[in-house]
Amino acid sequence: MTRPSSRTRPPQRRGPRGFVRDNGLGLFFLGAFLLSLVGQAIAGHADFNDQMAVDGLQRISLGAYVTSSDFAVDVSENWQSEYLQFFLYIGATVWLLQRGSPESKELHKAGGESDEDQMVGAYAKDGSPRWARSGGWRRTLYSQSLLLVMGTVFLLSWLVQSITGVAACNEQRLRQLQSPLSWPDYLGAAEFWSRTLQNWQSELLAVASMAVLSIYLRQRGSPESKPVGAAHDATGVEG
Structure with a gap:
């Protein structure tokens, strides 16, 4: 029976840590984008409802605001x-x-x-x-x-x-x-x-x-x- 060469190594499986390391830059900015988008939605919703209150109109929900x-x-x-x-x-x-x-x-x-x-x-x-x-x-x-x-x-x-x-x-x-x-x-x-x-x-x-x-x-x-x-x-x- 022929043994495999000592130089031959099976392909290594990259786990979650390897994926995060190899894609860290993109994942970081994608996560920062999502957090800032959520923050914008919350702050924008509050500001919009403040304006609605000034105009004497009914406030709207966060869901209604993010689809507006x-x-x-x-x-x-x-x-x-x-x-x-x-x-x-x-x-x-x-x-x-x-x-x-x-x-x-x-x-x-x-x-x-x-x-x-x-x-x-x-x-x-x-x-x-x-x-x-x-x-x-x-x-x-x-x-x-x-x-x-x-x-x-x-x-x-x-x-x-x-x-x-x-x-x-x-x-x-x-x-x-x-x-x-x-x-x-x-x-x-x-x-x-x-x-x-x-x-x-x-x-x-x-x-x-x-x-x-x-x-x-x-x-x-x-x-x-x-x-x-x-x-x-x-x-x-x-x-």
Whole structure:
């Protein structure tokens, strides 16, 4: 009977601890998102009922609030600004550079880069995704898939914000005995653009701050920072 080689080891089963370790970053932010969403629902419900009391109207339950247009517009306006931030960041960093920032590519790599650099087609590796090894529209689509998904989520979130926003706005207008607005009228209204731009400016400032401050400041062990001893003008280097 042939014994297995001492070098051959059976595949190890990863338990719950291994899953949590391998997915810790995503799980942490997903959990933080859910907690903040619950907190927003509770605080928003209390604030909404305070407004209803001021108007002399009946309070509503938490369940009614989280299924209302008021809650939906508050959530969707934040989502669309976040995905706009990532959409612009992903697209801009293909071509735009920032000397000394780990958020930028190296200064000679502006653009879509070569097939060899991107490991597609004939330069694909054993572990490369199937569509990276293929050609034609599959490779083209996969090469732009991250930007396309971020842009699609942004547009859908913005659409939801506009639809739920006009509903929430008209509920308030009716309580004040004002005539409702149509959806096209709401898209040109100051309230819609105030909701939109107050989120855009904060997201864009945060990205600009990260790109510039990471030139000079460090966080040991973070891939979003250069190594602590890296030169200020070292570009595209991550810790």
